[in-house]
Amino acid sequence: MSFSHSIAAQDARGTVRLVPAVVLLAVPLSAQQPVVVPREHPAVKAALESIQRDNAWTLDQQVSICEIPAPPFKEEKRGLEMKRRFEALGLPVTIDSIGNVIAERKGTGNGPTVAIAGHLDTVFPEGTNVAVKKDGGKFTAPGIGDDCRGLATVLTVARSMQNAKVQTPGTILFIANVGEEGPGNLRGMRYLFRKPPQKIDYFISVDGTGLGLTTGAVGSQRYLVRYEGRGGHSYGAFGMANPIHAMGRAIAKIAEFQVPATPRTTFNVGIVSGGTSVNTISPLGAMEVDMRSESPEELAKLDAKFKVALAAALREENARWPNARDTVALKIIDMGIRPAAQVNDTSFIARTALAAGKSLGFTAPTGASSTDSNIPMSLGIPAITIDGGGEGRGAHSITESYEDGKEGYKGPQWALLIVSALSGVGRVSYTP
Numbered sequence: 001m002s003f004s005h006s007i008a009a010q011d012a013r014g015t016v017r018l019v020p021a022v023v024l025l026a027v028p029l030s031a032q033q034p035v036v037v038p039r040e041h042p043a044v045k046a047a048l049e050s051i052q053r054d055n056a057w058t059l060d061q062q063v064s065i066c067e068i069p070a071p072p073f074k075e076e077k078r079g080l081e082m083k084r085r086f087e088a089l090g091l092p093v094t095i096d097s098i099g100n101v102i103a104e105r106k107g108t109g110n111g112p113t114v115a116i117a118g119h120l121d122t123v124f125p126e127g128t129n130v131a132v133k134k135d136g137g138k139f140t141a142p143g144i145g146d147d148c149r150g151l152a153t154v155l156t157v158a159r160s161m162q163n164a165k166v167q168t169p170g171t172i173l174f175i176a177n178v179g180e181e182g183p184g185n186l187r188g189m190r191y192l193f194r195k196p197p198q199k200i201d202y203f204i205s206v207d208g209t210g211l212g213l214t215t216g217a218v219g220s221q222r223y224l225v226r227y228e229g230r231g232g233h234s235y236g237a238f239g240m241a242n243p244i245h246a247m248g249r250a251i252a253k254i255a256e257f258q259v260p261a262t263p264r265t266t267f268n269v270g271i272v273s274g275g276t277s278v279n280t281i282s283p284l285g286a287m288e289v290d291m292r293s294e295s296p297e298e299l300a301k302l303d304a305k306f307k308v309a310l311a312a313a314l315r316e317e318n319a320r321w322p323n324a325r326d327t328v329a330l331k332i333i334d335m336g337i338r339p340a341a342q343v344n345d346t347s348f349i350a351r352t353a354l355a356a357g358k359s360l361g362f363t364a365p366t367g368a369s370s371t372d373s374n375i376p377m378s379l380g381i382p383a384i385t386i387d388g389g390g391e392g393r394g395a396h397s398i399t400e401s402y403e404d405g406k407e408g409y410k411g412p413q414w415a416l417l418i419v420s421a422l423s424g425v426g427r428v429s430y431t432p
């Protein structure tokens with residue numbers, strides 16, 4: 001199925017008219033807007049063909065970017081290389097003060113500004129071996145899919161638009177951003193969408209592999225929990241409240257939490273630490289906890305339940321040793337909150353992405369996830385996260401791998417079509 005660029009379109013008032021191939025306009029961001037996928041627009045078509053033809057270039061980008069380490073908060077080197085590559089494509093680039101690399105491709109008119117971004121950071125610490133192993137069509141390296149595939153897709157879309165001279169009414173921002181993964185806590189996006197915000201009407205994050213569409217932002221809350229006491233000898237000081245025992249009580253309560261399957265809501269004690277030796281009452285029992293939900297309400301409920309459990313565990317442990325001179329104290333440290341939000345699947349941006357996928361012959365499954373789009377979604381800015389094509393395994397593990405398969409190029413093609421459509425190529429003119 002393909003979408004013609006010259007169509008009989010119905011405007012917001014119900015007037016049907018024939019519209020030319022490329023018309024540009026100020027477009028209201030309403031859900032009623034007809035979706036136009038400029039699949040047959042000559043320049044877009046040329047760009048789509050070049051993506052397939054030059055698929056090896058995309059893979060080269062993916063591999064060579066991946067071999068530049070980008071641990072959390074140390075994305076600079078990879079960022080500078082992205083800047084160099086955008087500039088080599090003839091685009092002016094700025095790096096903002098948090099480290100986001102932003103290449104600007106000016107529009108021909110006053111169409112919507114569309115940002116497409118991949119994230120620079122990985123979850124891997126400094127010193128991780130990032131050399132890419134190639135075995136036939138399989139590439140193995142930490143970060144090869146998440147998100148070197150996204151970065152390569154952003155570069156490929158930029159290159160194909162430059163080479164095919166695709167004229168877009170709206171300006172396109174090609175972005176390589178910092179801080180998507182856990183510790184970064186979306187700081188790149190928080191900065192990009194700070195107040196006063198950069199003008200961005202539509203935001204697309206390309207994150208990972210496959211051909212899925214993320215229209216929901218899974219909210220997450222993460223805490224470092226510390227039970228602290230005086231500690232002492234396990235035999236000599238016996239009779240005092242024990243921070244690790246208090247933490248154990250808390251974990252036992254958390255383990256019994258009941259959460260809804262829909263909207264999907266989850267919890268996990270991911271790291272426990274503390275302790276000096278087997279015969280020491282530890283002065284510290286610490287744990288890191290992650291809770292997530294597609295629903296802001298469910299996340300808030302779970303968060304409240306969690307804090308009640310922590311406090312109850314503390315009370316019980318202190319009450320267990322009523323004659324102790326010292327008690328255990330509780331500290332809850334916020335490690336980062338990501339807001340939950342939802343972009344309706346019938347919204348203009350989601351319908352555009354789905355129609356673009358259809359025109360390339362696939363139906364993108366939709367779902368919710370925790371990505372850079374959480375921030376614009378939570379601010380009410382139309383945003384989606386798309387996969388970058390191909391097939392990935394083992395994201396966030398050092399054995400992460402990527403296989404391009406027969407149709408890996410469809411990821412970047414999809415991204416190009418979405419960007420072109422949203423920026424107004426082939427769009428209908430109508431008054432709101």
Ligand SMILES: [Zn+2]
Pocket residue numbers: 119146147180207208
């Ligand atoms: Zn990612």
